[in-house]
Amino acid sequence: GTNIRRDRRLLTGFVRDIALVSDADYASLPAPSSVKAFPSDLRNPNLEYSGVYEDGWASEAVLSGLSQPAAANTLLIRGLVPEIGNPNFTTDLTVLIDGQVVAKQTLKLGSFEIHVNSPMPEGRRRVELRFSPTQHLPGADNRPVAALLQSLGFESLPAPSSVKAFPTDLRNPNL
Numbered sequence: 001g002t003n004i005r006r007d008r009r010l011l012t013g014f015v016r017d018i019a020l021v022s023d024a025d026y027a028s029l030p031a032p033s034s035v036k037a038f039p040s041d042l043r044n045p046n047l048e049y050s051g052v053y054e055d056g057w058a059s060e061a062v063l064s065g066l067s068q069p070a071a072a073n074t075l076l077i078r079g080l081v082p083e084i085g086n087p088n089f090t091t092d093l094t095v096l097i098d099g100q101v102v103a104k105q106t107l108k109l110g111s112f113e114i115h116v117n118s119p120m121p122e123g124r125r126r127v128e129l130r131f132s133p134t135q136h137l138p139g140a141d142n143r144p145v146a147a148l149l150q151s152l153g154f155e156s157l158p159a160p161s162s163v164k165a166f167p168t169d170l171r172n173p174n175l
Contacts, residue, residue: 031067031124034076034153051129057137057145062129064152070122072154077114077129079147081107084135091146096128107147115157127152 021029031048035041038056042049048065052058058079081091087109095103095116103116118125131146 027124031065032153033067033069033072034151034155035064035066035149036151036153038149052149053143053145056149057143058129058131058147058149059144060131060134060146062131062149062152064127066125066127066153068118068120068122068125068154069156071156072122073118074155074157075102075116075118075127075153076155076157077116077152078112078150080111080150081109081147082135082145083109084138086135089135091131091133093146094128094130096126096130098126099128112147118154125154 029046031046032041032044035047035049038052039054041047042052042054049063051060051062052064075095075097077095081089083089089109091107093103093105093107093114094101095105095114097116097118097120102118103114105114129152134144134146137143137145
Protein backbone atom coordinates (compact mmCIF):
# COMPACT_ATOMS: atom_id res chain seq x y z
CA GLY A 1 0.00 0.00 0.00
CA THR A 2 2.96 2.38 -0.32
CA ASN A 3 1.61 3.72 -3.61
CA ILE A 4 -1.60 5.01 -1.93
CA ARG A 5 -1.49 8.63 -0.83
CA ARG A 6 -2.01 9.06 2.87
CA ASP A 7 -4.95 11.19 4.05
CA ARG A 8 -3.58 14.06 6.17
CA ARG A 9 -6.90 14.80 7.91
CA LEU A 10 -7.06 13.99 11.60
CA LEU A 11 -9.98 11.93 12.79
CA THR A 12 -11.52 12.84 16.12
CA GLY A 13 -14.37 11.28 17.98
CA PHE A 14 -15.85 11.49 21.44
CA VAL A 15 -17.09 8.04 22.36
CA ARG A 16 -18.39 6.94 25.74
CA ASP A 17 -19.96 3.55 25.16
CA ILE A 18 -20.79 1.53 22.07
CA ALA A 19 -22.98 -1.56 22.25
CA LEU A 20 -24.57 -3.87 19.72
CA VAL A 21 -27.93 -5.19 20.89
CA SER A 22 -30.82 -6.89 19.18
CA ASP A 23 -34.11 -5.04 18.62
CA ALA A 24 -35.74 -7.22 21.30
CA ASP A 25 -33.02 -6.47 23.85
CA TYR A 26 -33.16 -2.76 23.02
CA ALA A 27 -36.94 -2.66 23.48
CA SER A 28 -36.59 -4.31 26.89
CA LEU A 29 -34.12 -1.74 28.25
CA PRO A 30 -35.88 0.48 30.80
CA ALA A 31 -34.90 3.94 29.55
CA PRO A 32 -34.95 6.75 32.13
CA SER A 33 -37.65 9.40 31.82
CA SER A 34 -35.26 12.31 32.36
CA VAL A 35 -31.69 13.50 32.65
CA LYS A 36 -31.28 16.01 35.46
CA ALA A 37 -27.80 15.56 36.91
CA PHE A 38 -24.71 15.89 34.75
CA PRO A 39 -22.56 13.81 34.51
CA SER A 40 -24.07 11.15 36.83
CA ASP A 41 -27.34 10.61 34.88
CA LEU A 42 -25.34 10.12 31.68
CA ARG A 43 -23.68 7.09 33.27
CA ASN A 44 -26.98 5.18 33.23
CA PRO A 45 -26.28 2.21 30.95
CA ASN A 46 -29.91 2.27 29.73
CA LEU A 47 -29.69 5.87 28.54
CA GLU A 48 -29.18 6.28 24.82
CA TYR A 49 -27.79 9.71 24.00
CA SER A 50 -25.50 11.66 21.71
CA GLY A 51 -24.61 15.29 21.16
CA VAL A 52 -24.25 16.22 24.82
CA TYR A 53 -20.95 16.22 26.64
CA GLU A 54 -20.59 14.75 30.14
CA ASP A 55 -20.54 18.25 31.65
CA GLY A 56 -23.93 19.10 30.10
CA TRP A 57 -22.81 21.19 27.13
CA ALA A 58 -25.08 20.56 24.15
CA SER A 59 -23.72 20.50 20.62
CA GLU A 60 -25.77 21.41 17.55
CA ALA A 61 -27.75 18.15 17.63
CA VAL A 62 -28.75 16.30 20.80
CA LEU A 63 -30.49 12.93 20.74
CA SER A 64 -31.82 11.05 23.74
CA GLY A 65 -33.87 7.89 24.14
CA LEU A 66 -36.22 8.60 27.04
CA SER A 67 -39.21 6.80 28.48
CA GLN A 68 -42.46 8.75 28.69
CA PRO A 69 -44.40 7.56 31.76
CA ALA A 70 -48.18 7.19 31.50
CA ALA A 71 -48.86 10.26 33.67
CA ALA A 72 -46.27 12.50 31.98
CA ASN A 73 -47.81 15.08 29.69
CA THR A 74 -44.89 17.47 29.17
CA LEU A 75 -41.35 17.38 27.85
CA LEU A 76 -39.42 19.84 30.02
CA ILE A 77 -36.13 21.34 28.84
CA ARG A 78 -34.04 23.57 31.09
CA GLY A 79 -30.73 25.15 30.24
CA LEU A 80 -28.59 28.19 29.77
CA VAL A 81 -27.37 29.94 26.64
CA PRO A 82 -24.04 31.51 27.65
CA GLU A 83 -22.46 34.70 26.43
CA ILE A 84 -19.19 33.72 24.81
CA GLY A 85 -17.96 36.91 23.22
CA ASN A 86 -21.20 37.90 21.47
CA PRO A 87 -23.75 39.79 23.62
CA ASN A 88 -26.34 39.49 20.81
CA PHE A 89 -26.04 35.73 20.29
CA THR A 90 -29.23 33.74 19.79
CA THR A 91 -29.79 30.16 18.74
CA ASP A 92 -32.85 28.60 17.16
CA LEU A 93 -34.00 25.43 18.91
CA THR A 94 -36.13 22.83 17.15
CA VAL A 95 -37.55 20.06 19.36
CA LEU A 96 -38.56 16.73 17.86
CA ILE A 97 -40.26 13.77 19.50
CA ASP A 98 -40.17 10.54 17.48
CA GLY A 99 -39.11 12.51 14.40
CA GLN A 100 -42.01 14.99 14.56
CA VAL A 101 -41.31 18.69 15.12
CA VAL A 102 -43.18 19.65 18.30
CA ALA A 103 -41.66 23.05 19.09
CA LYS A 104 -39.46 25.79 17.65
CA GLN A 105 -38.10 28.66 19.67
CA THR A 106 -35.36 31.26 19.43
CA LEU A 107 -33.29 31.26 22.62
CA LYS A 108 -31.55 34.40 23.83
CA LEU A 109 -28.68 34.60 26.27
CA GLY A 110 -29.48 33.40 29.78
CA SER A 111 -31.56 30.70 31.39
CA PHE A 112 -34.47 29.08 29.59
CA GLU A 113 -37.25 26.65 30.44
CA ILE A 114 -39.35 25.12 27.69
CA HIS A 115 -42.53 23.10 28.25
CA VAL A 116 -43.63 21.01 25.27
CA ASN A 117 -47.01 19.29 25.39
CA SER A 118 -46.64 15.56 24.75
CA PRO A 119 -50.06 13.87 24.68
CA MET A 120 -48.59 10.59 23.40
CA PRO A 121 -49.14 7.37 25.32
CA GLU A 122 -46.43 5.98 27.56
CA GLY A 123 -43.42 4.41 25.92
CA ARG A 124 -39.91 4.98 24.66
CA ARG A 125 -39.45 8.27 22.83
CA ARG A 126 -36.66 9.59 20.64
CA VAL A 127 -36.14 13.19 21.77
CA GLU A 128 -34.04 15.46 19.57
CA LEU A 129 -32.87 19.01 20.15
CA ARG A 130 -31.45 20.84 17.14
CA PHE A 131 -29.68 24.15 17.68
CA SER A 132 -28.49 26.62 15.06
CA PRO A 133 -26.05 28.31 15.28
CA THR A 134 -23.53 27.29 17.95
CA GLN A 135 -20.64 29.06 19.68
CA HIS A 136 -17.20 27.75 20.57
CA LEU A 137 -16.09 27.47 24.17
CA PRO A 138 -13.15 29.77 24.91
CA GLY A 139 -9.51 28.81 25.28
CA ALA A 140 -8.08 25.44 24.42
CA ASP A 141 -11.49 23.75 24.93
CA ASN A 142 -12.99 25.22 21.72
CA ARG A 143 -15.93 22.74 21.65
CA PRO A 144 -18.92 23.85 19.56
CA VAL A 145 -21.82 24.37 21.97
CA ALA A 146 -25.30 25.85 21.82
CA ALA A 147 -26.42 25.64 25.45
CA LEU A 148 -25.62 24.16 28.81
CA LEU A 149 -28.38 21.63 29.52
CA GLN A 150 -29.63 21.44 33.10
CA SER A 151 -32.46 18.95 32.57
CA LEU A 152 -34.28 17.15 29.81
CA GLY A 153 -37.17 14.83 30.43
CA PHE A 154 -40.82 13.97 30.71
CA GLU A 155 -42.76 15.42 33.65
CA SER A 156 -46.31 15.43 34.96
CA LEU A 157 -47.18 19.10 35.08
CA PRO A 158 -50.53 20.72 35.77
CA ALA A 159 -52.36 22.26 32.84
CA PRO A 160 -51.76 25.98 32.48
CA SER A 161 -54.13 28.04 34.59
CA SER A 162 -56.92 29.70 32.71
CA VAL A 163 -56.85 33.41 32.07
CA LYS A 164 -59.25 35.28 34.33
CA ALA A 165 -61.55 37.84 32.83
CA PHE A 166 -61.17 41.39 34.05
CA PRO A 167 -64.36 43.42 34.47
CA THR A 168 -62.62 46.69 33.70
CA ASP A 169 -61.06 48.11 30.56
CA LEU A 170 -57.41 46.92 30.47
CA ARG A 171 -56.43 49.99 28.46
CA ASN A 172 -57.13 52.14 31.52
CA PRO A 173 -53.70 53.47 32.67
CA ASN A 174 -55.01 53.82 36.24
CA LEU A 175 -55.30 50.02 36.75
